[in-house]
Amino acid sequence: MSTAIQTDEQSGTRPERRPTGRTVLMCRPEHFTVVYRINPWMNPAEPTDTSLALAQWQVLYDTYLGLGYDVHLIDPIPGLPDMVYAANGGFVIDGIAYGARFTYPERAPEGPAYMDWFRAAGFDVREPEEINEGEGDFLLVGETILAGTGFRSHSHSHEELARIADREVVTLRLVDPSFYHLDTAVAVLDATPGQEHVAYLPTAFDAASLAVLRERFPDAILVNETDAAVLGLNSFSDGYNVVIASRATDFERQLREHGYHPIGVDLSELLLGGGGVKCCTLELRR
């Protein structure tokens, strides 16, 4: 007989993990390459393989379809190599699409392109006044929006979003240039109000923000530097299935221990642009 360790589940304190359907927007990396450097992952001198990027992206797309998600596509635009990172295209909640206003001129035209798509899809588009990079820096958990700043989205955009979304917005300051968007440092595993659960990389935040995370999410999964360094946190969860970087093996183990079903995918080519699973995924909430 084996002596099992008492888990949260056995003691009945852990909520049952249940998948809830997702509707997402993605962009095929037809024009993906690295020709400028706006984050430490990008090196224009290193060659990229667009057909490999497309093949790897296709696996992510097929994974979402296999999970029953409703996946929408925006047409990629030549000359916008980062458009594949759809998370940056805006933040969508209650049928309202708060548009993106990019930090760097290289990505600026993506803002209007995504807003055009939202409009055509029937969303109530709100043009941003403040610099923000959409769901790259805004993560909904429960009824609260966690909002990153420090490298990309300006803290004024947090106030703008709070007004537009009529939600509490909690500012978190990022301090490590490798984790320049909030979705590279925090993963929302369960966004259901009342059972909010996240994972994060403690060293990505300043002391005050870390204190906020510790207080709000005492049972969070803490991810190690090795897994964070393959953008393991840049994952997408439906409350049960968590699509993650296949190289984030310790995070995968922790997810299983917490009752989730991790699904690994390899987006090594898109990592050359500084993005992973979540960056390629924008959630559409009607």
Ligand code: ARG
């Ligand atoms: N090359 C892109 C940039 O630096 C990568 C964006 C990654 N997106 C994200 N949601 N973290 O802007």
